[in-house]
Every structure is written in structure tokens, then in C-alpha cells.
Amino acid sequence: MANTVVETSPPAGHGDDPNRRDFIHIVAATAAVGGVVAFAWPLIDEMNPSADVLALSSIEFDLSKVTVGQQVVVKWQGKPVFVRHRTPKEIAEAVHDDHAPMKDPATDASRHKPGKPEWLIVIGVCTHLGCVPNFGLGDYGGWLCPCHGSVYDTAGRIRKGPAPLNLFLPDYTFLSDTKIKVG
Amino acid sequence: MSGHSTYEPKTGFTRWLDARLPIVRLAHDSFVDFPTPKNLNYWWTFGGILALCLGIQIVTGVVLAMHYVPNANLAFNSVEHIMRDVNHGWMIRYIHANGASMFFLAVYIHMFRGIYYGSYKPPREILWILGCIIYLLMMATAFMGYVLPWGQMSYFGAVVITNLMGALPIVGKSITTWLWGGFAVDNPTLNRFFSLHYLLPFMIAGVVVLHIWALHVPGNNNPRGVEVKSKEDTVPFHPYYTVKDGFAMSVFLILFASFVFFMPDALGHPDNYVPANPLVTPAHIVPEWYFLPFYAILRAVPDKLTGVLMMFGSIGLLFVLPWIDRSKVRSMRYRPTARLFFLIFIVVCLLLGLCGSHEPDDKIFANLAGFNLLDSNLNSYTWLSRFLAVYYYAFYAILFLLSWIEKPLPVPESISAPVLKAGKKG
Numbered sequence: 001m002a003n004t005v006v007e008t009s010p011p012a013g014h015g016d017d018p019n020r021r022d023f024i025h026i027v028a029a030t031a032a033v034g035g036v037v038a039f040a041w042p043l044i045d046e047m048n049p050s051a052d053v054l055a056l057s058s059i060e061f062d063l064s065k066v067t068v069g070q071q072v073v074v075k076w077q078g079k080p081v082f083v084r085h086r087t088p089k090e091i092a093e094a095v096h097d098d099h100a101p102m103k104d105p106a107t108d109a110s111r112h113k114p115g116k117p118e119w120l121i122v123i124g125v126c127t128h129l130g131c132v133p134n135f136g137l138g139d140y141g142g143w144l145c146p147c148h149g150s151v152y153d154t155a156g157r158i159r160k161g162p163a164p165l166n167l168f169l170p171d172y173t174f175l176s177d178t179k180i181k182v183g
Numbered sequence: 184m185s186g187h188s189t190y191e192p193k194t195g196f197t198r199w200l201d202a203r204l205p206i207v208r209l210a211h212d213s214f215v216d217f218p219t220p221k222n223l224n225y226w227w228t229f230g231g232i233l234a235l236c237l238g239i240q241i242v243t244g245v246v247l248a249m250h251y252v253p254n255a256n257l258a259f260n261s262v263e264h265i266m267r268d269v270n271h272g273w274m275i276r277y278i279h280a281n282g283a284s285m286f287f288l289a290v291y292i293h294m295f296r297g298i299y300y301g302s303y304k305p306p307r308e309i310l311w312i313l314g315c316i317i318y319l320l321m322m323a324t325a326f327m328g329y330v331l332p333w334g335q336m337s338y339f340g341a342v343v344i345t346n347l348m349g350a351l352p353i354v355g356k357s358i359t360t361w362l363w364g365g366f367a368v369d370n371p372t373l374n375r376f377f378s379l380h381y382l383l384p385f386m387i388a389g390v391v392v393l394h395i396w397a398l399h400v401p402g403n404n405n406p407r408g409v410e411v412k413s414k415e416d417t418v419p420f421h422p423y424y425t426v427k428d429g430f431a432m433s434v435f436l437i438l439f440a441s442f443v444f445f446m447p448d449a450l451g452h453p454d455n456y457v458p459a460n461p462l463v464t465p466a467h468i469v470p471e472w473y474f475l476p477f478y479a480i481l482r483a484v485p486d487k488l489t490g491v492l493m494m495f496g497s498i499g500l501l502f503v504l505p506w507i508d509r510s511k512v513r514s515m516r517y518r519p520t521a522r523l524f525f526l527i528f529i530v531v532c533l534l535l536g537l538c539g540s541h542e543p544d545d546k547i548f549a550n551l552a553g554f555n556l557l558d559s560n561l562n563s564y565t566w567l568s569r570f571l572a573v574y575y576y577a578f579y580a581i582l583f584l585l586s587w588i589e590k591p592l593p594v595p596e597s598i599s600a601p602v603l604k605a606g607k608k609g
Contacts, residue, residue: 048360048364049364049365050371053364053371077367078365078366078368079366124462125367129342129347130345130349132462132464133464134464145464146466147468148543149542149543162482162487162490
């Protein structure tokens, strides 16, 4: 039996193998960075709207309260929503200007629900820096923003001033002829 | 630092402490025996005044937080409760509110002093940048503090400033929603602003420590802008500058107190005594006076994103000032051309502030009709702020060019030399 010798490769010094050491360093650093990022994300995302804020996402509104030529401001998601009962003259002006030069071109028909031109429902937040435009003022009879002088027409389209976009349209549906659901 | 420490513990206890935590040594070397140029004028006292301002804001703020309620339904009333019911509450709040204005007044003087005497130049670039960081933190803190009373100006100030972020392409909308914690400025916004308003002053205090550390490595600049050459150029910080700073602080506190006790609302806006109403914007939105020049630059630009970038850029330029102005001569005492442009720069900053306080379409000369140039009347604050904003930016370019063009006056060889020469003549 003495003429057989079993030889295994000599154990390499574990700590001295540069590749293994590097590997451990990289894995450890990656785990640490990954851990920090994984912990940071909830701390950042925590500032996004919470579940109860998101839950307040829709309201219902009775249109019969708004007479012709009037505007009622409703609060939706903390923002003012303008519900404007337009007069035939205001509708005609808005349609007449459909092809006038504009920053953010849009036809009047695209600004209201089909067959309901009298109801203009827009978010009452100036697209410049977020102030609430004043009803009925400005050269176009729509709105005038008191902060930096943006002028909107009777379809809520930006016609003059620093605001880049038309007043936003909220998602809304007609539940009946006199009732809408915003959101 | 001055090299080796001159502190010698005298008692058994101080020797014992010094071997374990040399904190008394640190204080001694930093604020007692620190060698300071002997020619510092009163413009140099604003560093101490600013430390005082920070202390006042933190102390009054901590006390106010004991009575204030950061809730959209209660905040306004809790501030009124502080004003009417809390013992001395009116005074503490007026000190805190006017203290912010005094803080900015002092910091602007401190910054203009730094520019005039070239205090940002090598080897003090890091010192200068730390100061710029403090200034940014101060602006964030002041803005969030102004939102807390939840009046109309608070609310719409918050709306306008957070909407600036919305100008950023692609990510703008998600960032504003994230900042608000909702779909508009509301209770979650107020809550986080209160949390951060309490945090940031302590971060400022931390950066102030770094600022003083970075100051004590090369030592103070001085009105002549030449480095300290020998021990004859300096005096110990105490008692020379503790007394000088102390006197300046006393004078500053007289101004401070006259605002607090005789015109506490002069720097505020009456609309902020109207509770916040998200459905109605006040007719005339203005920020606090110390933001007006930047607000004017923002409004001067017709494009929203460019306006926002120009506004932030006007502050960002300060950070790179040490690399814009390459002139070897620090003090503008010896740079007549640069001094002239600097004085115009101060006037331009003040006029920008004036523009920011007016409606863009207001006429500058009421009796002059003026005429329309592009989108606005030439006789309006819109055009005035455009010209001024151009100079604001041009000033940095001028400093850059003057580094090579300007021929400075002869600079004295040391702080003491001109005095000694004058003495010999006399």
C-alpha cells in the first residue's frame, strides 16, 4: 500500500488569493450600497401622496346650481375646479377663435364634452406658476391670472402672458344631465 | 491655524481635561488668541452678527414650536394664539419674523464685503463655497418658515415656488406632486415644511462650523487684501475683535429692536393675516424682500423654464466666482475699474429688488406713455428688470475679462508697511 500516494492540490492560502479577496470586497460593498438604496427609497417615496389623499380622488357636483353666465369653483384634490355655465355669446366667441394663432392650439369642441358646449369644466390653476385666475377678466372674457398676467379665453385657452399651456381639463363624466363626477 | 497652540492649562482639572478632550484649548486658539489682521474694518463684524442672528432664530424658533400647530386647519389660529394669548408670544414671534429679515440684511452685507475685498480668492475658495451653501440653506429655511403661518401669502408663495419645479421637462410634474404629497399645496406640504424648517437651521449651524474652520486655516482676509506677513500684522482676536464685534452687534440690535417694537409688520405683507384659501389668489403676490431680486429675474424671462434656470443660475454663479475672477489683486481698493463695476452691481441688485416688488406691467414713469417693444412696454418694470438682469450676468463676465485687462494700483507689501511709511514721513 505504501506505493500508492494520494495527493491533493495544496490548499491555497485563502486570504492571499487576490481574486477571492476582491470578490468579497465587491460583494460587501454592493450589499451595503444596495441596502442603503433599499432603505432610502421608502424614505423618499413616503413623501408622495398617501393612500387617504389618493382616496379623495373623485367628487360629484350638481350642475343645476350654476346659472347661465356664472362660474362655481369646486375643490377637487385640493385644487380649484372652475365649473362655468357659458352664455351662447361666450361659446360663439370661443368657436370663432378656433383658428386664431395660439400658444397651445385647441378647438373649442375639444374643450368640452360632445353636445354640452355650455359646460366648460377646467382646473382653475394657472399653468404658469399655479395661481388661481380671476373669472371674467382679461381681453378675452375668460380669465386673468393675478400673479403674472396670463390671459385665458372663454374656452380656457392661453391667449396672452407667460403661461405655456391651456387650463387643464379634469377627468369628468356626466352622470345625468345635471350631475357630473370629477375624477 | 496659527501653528502651535499657546494655551496652557493652569489648574489640575483643566490639565486633566486637556489630555482627554482639548475643548478649552480649541476655544482658546479659535476665539481668544487667534491672530487676526489688525486692520479689519466694521464690514468684518458681520460674521459675528450673523452668528448672533442664527442663535436668535434657533432660540426663538424652538420656543415658537412649543405653541405652533403644523396642521392646515389649525396653523393660522395657532399663530394668532401665539400673538394674543401666549405670554410674550407676540414679541417672540416678531423677533423670529423680523429676525429672518435682519439675518438676510446681514448676510447680504457680508457677501458684498466678500466680493469687494476678494475674500473668495485663493486660498479661501472652500471658505467662500461653504458660505454660498449656508446662503442656499438660509433661503430654503426662510421660504419654508414663511409658509408656516398658513396665510394667503404663505400659501400662494408655496404654490408659486413649488411650481417652479414643474418647469423642469419630463420629471417636473412628479417632482411637484412629490414635494406637495398630494395634488396641490395642502396639509402634507405644511407638515413636511415644518419638519424641514426645524431641521435646516441645525444643518446651517453645522456648515457654519465648517465655515469657521475653513476661515481659521488661512486666517482672515483684510481690507488691503495682502496676506499677513509677520506677527506685527496681527492682534489677538480677544479682546480686540471680541470688543469690536460686540459693539457692532449692539448697534445692529438697535436696528433689530426698532423693527420688532416699532414697525413689526413693515417688512411683511398684510395679506398674510388672511387665512389661506386655495380657491382665491390675492391680487398681488410678492415674496419677502430678500427674494425680490431673484423674483425679478424669474419674471423678466418670457419662457418659464429659461426663467427658472436664469434665477437659479444667478445664485449658482456665486459658487464659481473664485474661478471667474482671476485677478491676483484681492481688494478692490486697488482695482479702480473693478470697483466701479462692483458699485454698479450693488445698485443693480437693489433695483432688481425694486422691480420684483412691482407688477411687471406697472409703469416706471407714470407720466410717460412709452411704446411697446416685443411683448411689453419699454416703460415697464418688465423691461427694466431685463436690462438689470443682463447686467447682473454681465458683471461676472466683466470680472473675468478685467482679470487680464485691468491694471491695478500698486499693492502695499504688507498690512503694516503703509502705516509705518506714513509714520516716518510725519
